Amino acid sequence: MKHLLATDGLDPALATAVLDTADELKHTLLGREVKKLPTLRGRTVITLFYENSTRTRVSFEIAGKWMSADVINVSASSSSVNKGESLRDTALTLAAAGADCVIVRHPASGAAQRLAGWLAEPGTSVVNAGDGTHEHPTQALLDAATLRERLGSLKDRRIAIVGDVLHSRVARSNIHLLSALGAEVVLVAPPTLLPYGVESLPVTVSHDLDAELPAVDAVMMLRVQAERMHGGFFPSAREYSIAYGLSERRQKLLPDHAVVLHPGPMLRGMEIASAVADSPASAITEQVRNGVHVRMAVLYHLLASEGAAA
Ligand code: CP
Numbered sequence: 001m002k003h004l005l006a007t008d009g010l011d012p013a014l015a016t017a018v019l020d021t022a023d024e025l026k027h028t029l030l031g032r033e034v035k036k037l038p039t040l041r042g043r044t045v046i047t048l049f050y051e052n053s054t055r056t057r058v059s060f061e062i063a064g065k066w067m068s069a070d071v072i073n074v075s076a077s078s079s080s081v082n083k084g085e086s087l088r089d090t091a092l093t094l095a096a097a098g099a100d101c102v103i104v105r106h107p108a109s110g111a112a113q114r115l116a117g118w119l120a121e122p123g124t125s126v127v128n129a130g131d132g133t134h135e136h137p138t139q140a141l142l143d144a145a146t147l148r149e150r151l152g153s154l155k156d157r158r159i160a161i162v163g164d165v166l167h168s169r170v171a172r173s174n175i176h177l178l179s180a181l182g183a184e185v186v187l188v189a190p191p192t193l194l195p196y197g198v199e200s201l202p203v204t205v206s207h208d209l210d211a212e213l214p215a216v217d218a219v220m221m222l223r224v225q226a227e228r229m230h231g232g233f234f235p236s237a238r239e240y241s242i243a244y245g246l247s248e249r250r251q252k253l254l255p256d257h258a259v260v261l262h263p264g265p266m267l268r269g270m271e272i273a274s275a276v277a278d279s280p281a282s283a284i285t286e287q288v289r290n291g292v293h294v295r296m297a298v299l300y301h302l303l304a305s306e307g308a309a310a
Contacts, residue, residue, distance in 0.1 A: 001014060001301045001302055001305075001308065002116075002125055002302070002308075003112075003116045003125055003126045003127070003302070004126075004127045004128065004137050004138065004298055004302065005112050005113055005116060005126065005127075005128045005135070005137070006113075006128065006134070006135040006137055006173070006176070007135065007137045007140050007141075007173045007174075007176040007177040007180070008135065008172075008173075008176040009176075010137070010176070010177065010180065012180040012181060014301075015141065015144070015177060015180065015181065016181070017301070018141060018294070018297045018298060018301055019141065019144060019145050019148060019294070019297070021296075021297035021300055021301065022141075022142075022145050022290065022293040022294040022296065022297035023145070023148075023293070025037075025293045025296050025297060025300075026290070026293040029066070029293075035066045036065075036066060036068060037066060037067050037068065038067075038068050039067045039068065039300060039304050040064065040067040040068055040069035040299060040300075040303055040304060041068040041069075043069045043070070043100045043101070043303050043304075044069065044070045044071075044072065044098050044099050044100050044101075045060070045064040045069045045070070045071045045072070045099070045100065045101045045103065045299065045303075046071075046072045046073075046074060046094050046099040046101070046102050046103070047060050047061065047071070047072070047073045047074065047102075047103045047104075047105075047129070048074045048076075048090065048091070048094065048102055048103065048104045048105075049073075049074070049075050049076065049104075049105045049129070050076040050081070050087075050104075050105060050106045050107060050111075051105050051106065051107055051130065053105055053129070053130075054264075054265065055263075055264055055288055055291060056105065056129045056130065056136075056138070056139070056291070057073065057105075057129070059288070059291040059292045059295050060103050060127075060129065060138075060295050061073060062292050063292050063293075063295035063296040063298075063299055064299060066292070066296060067296055067299060067300065067304075069100075069299065069303075072099075074090075074094070080093075087106065087111060087114070087115065088114075088118050091104075091115050091118050091119055091124075092118060092119075092122075094124075095119050095122035095124045096122070099124050100124060100125065100303055101124065101125040101126070101127065101299065101302055101303060102115065102119065102124055102125070102126050102127070103126075103127040103129050104126060104127070104128065104129060104131075105129040105130045105131070106130075106131050106132070107131075107132055108131060108132050109131050109132030109133055109134035110131060110132070110134060111131045111132070112126055112127075112128035112129075112131045112135075113128075113131075125302045125303065127298060127302070130169050131169065132169065133166070133167050133168070133169055133172070133195075133225075133228065134169050134172065135169050135172055135173045136169040136170050136172075136173050136263075137173050137177070138291070138294060138295055138298055139169075139170050139173060139174075139263050139291075140170070140173035140174045140176070140177040140178070141177065141294045141297075141298070142287055142290045142291040142294040142295075143170075143174055143177075143178075143220065143261060143263070143287060144174075144177055144178065144181060145290045145293070145294050146259075146261065146283045146286050146287045146290050147159070147178075147183075147218055147259060147261075147283075149283075149286065149290070150218075150259045150283055150286075151217055151218065151257070151259065153182070154178060154181045154182055154183040155181070155182035155183070156182060156183070156184065157182075157183045157184070157217040157218065158183070158184045158186065158215060158216045158217050158218075159174075159178055159183050159184070159185055159186070159216060159217060159218045159219075159220060160185075160186045160187075160188050160206075160209075160212050160213070160216045160218070160219045160220065161174060161175070161185060161186070161187050161188070161203075161220045161222065162187075162188045162189065162209060162219060162220065162221050162222060162244055162246070163188075163189060163193065163221060163222035163223075163224060163240075163244050163271060164189070164193045164222050164223065164224045164225055165187050165189045165193055165194050165195060165198075165222065166189075166192075166193045166194055166195050167193075167225035167228040167229070168222045168223070168225065170222060170223075170263045171187070171220075171222055172195075174220065175187075175201055175202065175203055176202075179202040179203070184204070185202065185203045185204075186203065186204045186205070186206055186212055186216070187201075187203050187204070187205050187206070188205075188206045188207070188208070188209050188212050188244070189205075189207070189244070190207060190235055190240070190243065190244065191207065192234050192235070209243065209244055209246075209250065210250065210253060213250060213253040213254050213258075214253050214254070214255065215255075216254065216255070216258055217255070217257065217258055217259070218258060218259040218260070218261060219246065219254065219258060219259075219260055219261070220261040220262070220263075221246050221260070221261070221262045221266075221271050221272045222262075222263070222271070223262070223263065223264070223265060223266070223267065223271065224237075224240065224267060224270065224271060237270055240270065241269070241270045241271075244271075245269075245270060245271055245272065245273070246260065246271070246272045246273065246276050247273050247276070248273050248275050248276060250276075251273075251275075251276045251279065251281065254281070258281060259281060259282075259283050260272075260276060260277075260279070260281045260282040260283065260284070261282075261283055261284065261287060262277065262282075262284050262287075263287070264284065264287075264288070266284070
């Protein structure tokens, strides 16, 4: 694997190999006081973030450090981007400085793909850490890792993705990955928060959350992305919460084994009730923990495995 830009088109065998590596790394490090492997010693990983992040940036940094890579964080707000430097010039500068891998988050859909094109010549790997409303592949991989831990195989598991699907790169990446791994995905959202062309995705669509919950193995609540709703938020926050929020009453409609996910950051009380987010059914903290091991596995497959340059 040379880059990780999307789950759309990602070979399910490669996705499974990354998940298996993540699982192996997790078990290798379990209970160890010093979480450090020599695998990426001498390699340089740079995170380049043009949008805010807590989980993704921090877990990539920890992942790189636990594998002994040199990790450097560049945020647009404190770099020469603020002086008007383009994404292309910034990326070429990082490659010239010695980056083996650039992990990029950018508000423009397609930015990571462009970066991979520009960095083909220096041979620097690119990971998409979220591009606009397009994709967030490592989030989908860590979600799949978490679901595999809780449910075993994802084959024929029914997973509801609920809420602001329109603006969600997490939803898009999960739709492609989960369906490639054999799960059935149902999108539950108001008509105004579904993307144009939803019929072409490997999903079914519902607008009735109460009707869907009794038949799912997992429910993935999405963040409402107010920052991308330039024309205002319809339905209103109150209407959204009533129709699509995962309340305590709604949690009771779920089967006992069902898992509750949220990529974070959460709007407690609106997207999900606090009591649900903190309940035993919730795997939200596990998602964050698995994010480190999945990102270690991604760096391994990009920079250290036999198929790294393929
Ligand atoms: N889930 C996710 O991408 O979180 P951050 O924005 O905190 O990285």
